[in-house]
Amino acid sequence: xxxxxxxxSPSGTSRRVPxxxxxxxxxxxxxxxxxxxxxxxxxxxxxxxxxxxxxxxxPEELATITAVIDAFNASQxxxxxxxxxxxxxxxGDAITAAALTNDLPCIVDIDGPIVPNWAWAGxxxxxxxxxxxxxxxxxxxxxEYQGETYSVGYYDVALGIHARKSVLEQYGIRIPTLEQPWxxxxxxxxxETLAASGDFRYPLDLGTGIADGEWWSYAYSPFLQSFxxxxxDRSTFRSAEGALNGPEAVAxxxxxxxLFDRGLVSREGNPARPEFLQGTVALSWQGxxxxxxxxxxxxxxxxxxxxxxxxxxxxxxxxSWQWGVSTSCEHPEGAFEYLEFSLQxxxxxxxxxxxxxxxxxxxxxxxxxxxxxxGLLRPTVDFARELAVVRPExxxxxxxxxxxxxxxxxxxHGADVQTALDRAVRDIDANIRSNDGYGF
Numbered sequence: 006x007x008x009x010x011x012x013x014s015p016s017g018t019s020r021r022v023p024x025x026x027x028x029x030x031x032x033x034x035x036x037x038x039x040x041x042x043x044x045x046x047x048x049x050x051x052x053x054x055x056x057x058x059x060x061x062x063x064p065e066e067l068a069t070i071t072a073v074i075d076a077f078n079a080s081q082x083x084x085x086x087x088x089x090x091x092x093x094x095x096x097g098d099a100i101t102a103a104a105l106t107n108d109l110p111c112i113v114d115i116d117g118p119i120v121p122n123w124a125w126a127g128x129x130x131x132x133x134x135x136x137x138x139x140x141x142x143x144x145x146x147x148x149e150y151q152g153e154t155y156s157v158g159y160y161d162v163a164l165g166i167h168a169r170k171s172v173l174e175q176y177g178i179r180i181p182t183l184e185q186p187w188x189x190x191x192x193x194x195x196x197e198t199l200a201a202s203g204d205f206r207y208p209l210d211l212g213t214g215i216a217d218g219e220w221w222s223y224a225y226s227p228f229l230q231s232f233x234x235x236x237x238d239r240s241t242f243r244s245a246e247g248a249l250n251g252p253e254a255v256a257x258x259x260x261x262x263x264l265f266d267r268g269l270v271s272r273e274g275n276p277a278r279p280e281f282l283q284g285t286v287a288l289s290w291q292g293x294x295x296x297x298x299x300x301x302x303x304x305x306x307x308x309x310x311x312x313x314x315x316x317x318x319x320x321x322x323x324x325s326w327q328w329g330v331s332t333s334c335e336h337p338e339g340a341f342e343y344l345e346f347s348l349q350x351x352x353x354x355x356x357x358x359x360x361x362x363x364x365x366x367x368x369x370x371x372x373x374x375x376x377x378x379x380g381l382l383r384p385t386v387d388f389a390r391e392l393a394v395v396r397p398e399x400x401x402x403x404x405x406x407x408x409x410x411x412x413x414x415x416x417x418h419g420a421d422v423q424t425a426l427d428r429a430v431r432d433i434d435a436n437i438r439s440n441d442g443y444g445f
Contacts, residue, residue, distance in 0.1 A: 054339045055110035056088040057103075059096035059326075065359040072355065077346045084339040086112070103333075104128055111334035112343065115156055117324030118219070118396040118406070120148035124155045125400035125444055129329045131155060133341045138348060145323025145393045146365035150400075151444060157344060158327035159353045160362035163388040164224060165321070166310040167281050167289040167299050173308070176202060183311050183387055189231075189260070192313035196269045199287045207271045209264070210280050210289040213417065214273040221410035222396055224290065225261070227312060227320035230394055232257035236409055237433065242399045242445040245433040249409075250426035257315070258413075258422035265417055272417060293385040294361055300381055309384040311392065323393030325362070363389050400443040404436045 056074070060067040067090050074086045089110070091099055103109045104126075115123060123129045131153040139147055139154060148156030173180055178195045181187045187195065199208035212224060226236055234254030237245045248254065264270040281289035282302045290312075291299070300307045312319045328347075330340040353369035356362060357376060363386055364370045375382040396402055412429040416422055437443060 051085045052083060052336050052339055054084050054086045054112065054336060054343060056086055056112040057110045058088060058090050058114045059093040061090040061092045069355050069359045073347050073352050077343050080346065084342065086343050107333055109331035109333040111330060111340040112328060113331055114326050114328050117148055117158065117327050118402050120156045120327065121150035121398050122400040122403060124150040127332055129155045130332050130337055132157065132330060134345055138345060142365045143389055145389060145395050148327050149398055156327035156329040157348065158325060159356040159365050161323060161325050161365060161389050162293050162362055163321045163385045163393065164290060164292050165385060165388055166312060167291045168308040168310050169303055169306045170308050171306050172287050180308065181310055186311045186319045187313040189313055189315035200269055205287045206285040207269065208287045209270050210286040211270050212290060214271060219406060221413055222406040223322040225413055226409065227322050227394065228315065229254060229257045230320045231315040231317055233317040236405050237397045237399065239397060243437055243442050245430045250430045254426055255422055258416050258426060261413065262416050262422060293363060293382060296382055297361060311388060319392050320394050321388050321392045323389065323395045401437050405433055408432045
């Protein structure tokens with residue numbers, strides 16, 4: 006039996022740092038902190054660099070972070086990194102409370118899509134790291150705002166279509182490749198064929214019934230982008246007009262709505278166990294974090310397939326948890342030194358092996374257990390490298406994502422597509438105007 010990795014969310018579900026840091030009623034979040042301090046003993050004259058992270062509920066991740074900290078602390082005698090690990094559900098509250106009092110630790114971990122908001126709010130410093138080092142990382146593992154780098158990550162995750170070879174062959178459905186993905190028409194025809202067979206409760210599981218929040222942008226905006234639309238006009242980041250309500254976006258919305266109207270996708274889902282593992286759905290739009298479980302279930306019959314191409318190329322979402330240095334940090338040079346040290350391939354590979362996530366560098370990929378050239382999860386590396394589009398790198402993203410989620414849920418339940426998308430554009434643009442364009 007192949008080892009099953011602990012399942013992770015694609016980009017975290019921590020509470021977001023609000024735009025003006027006003028939405029949090031500061032509570033006793035600090036009392037809920039779980040200590041995860043490194044075991045290294047530092048001399049009294051070493052400079053302490055404090056770190057907070059959200060890994061308290063994930064023993065594998067916490068152990069890996071601790072091992073990197075211990076290695077850094079043993080490698081030099083100027084700095085000592087001390088960490089505090091929080092449960093993910095209270096991590097955002099603790100960060101926000103500290104930001105309100107200008108008392109953030111030096112090093113913080115951040116969900117990739119919200120890095121621009123933190124940078125715009127003045128919480129993060131641009132990273133002083135070698136350009137050649139940053140160039141070795143997946144683009145989706147580097148967080149940017151206004152042309153500056155504010156965060157780096159050790160890994161990413163990628164969605165793909167989980168399928169069974171025997172099922173596709175039984176119904177005469179071509180097995181797509183990265184070089185020749187399904188077209189939108191071919192994908193639709195495959196779903197209709199599988200539905201007509203009567204052998205499955207639904208031909209496709211999109212995860213619409215089991216997840217809220219960030220999942221909707223992460224999972225479904227790639228389809229919008231493959232149609233040729235987007236959540237915002239990325240040439241200016243000042244409006245969603247045309248990108249989210251133009252003809253391409255409407256075509257996406259009508260297709261998305263039709264999946265439910267035609268009975269090709271369930272609105273409900275099964276939160277207890279993915280239906281693909283039960284054999285009650287034929288295809289699953291699923292993350293790399295679940296792939297080894299599918300291989301456990303189906304063995305050599307399991308396939309990892311790229312997303313379809315709806316006209317503008319296949320797309321997957323990019324960016325997961327990353328690390329940044331706060332503006333409150335009194336010794337940022339020590340924090341930068343730690344981050345540079347931690348980005349060595351062997352440490353990145355440790356995260357990959359412990360968490361089942363895509364290594365952020367090619368050198369680390371070669372050291373990983375499942376993502377190397379012969380690894381079962383190698384296709385997800387190629388998806389992340391060649392197909393990933395990060396969610397809009399704007400401080401407005403939290404509003405964009407929330408509006409996008411509500412809009413797609415309305416469309417899923419039968420709302421007029423053009424009307425719903427026009428309303429979404431008005432809501433997003435109103436927020437951007439009220440914040441003077443968020444620096445753009």
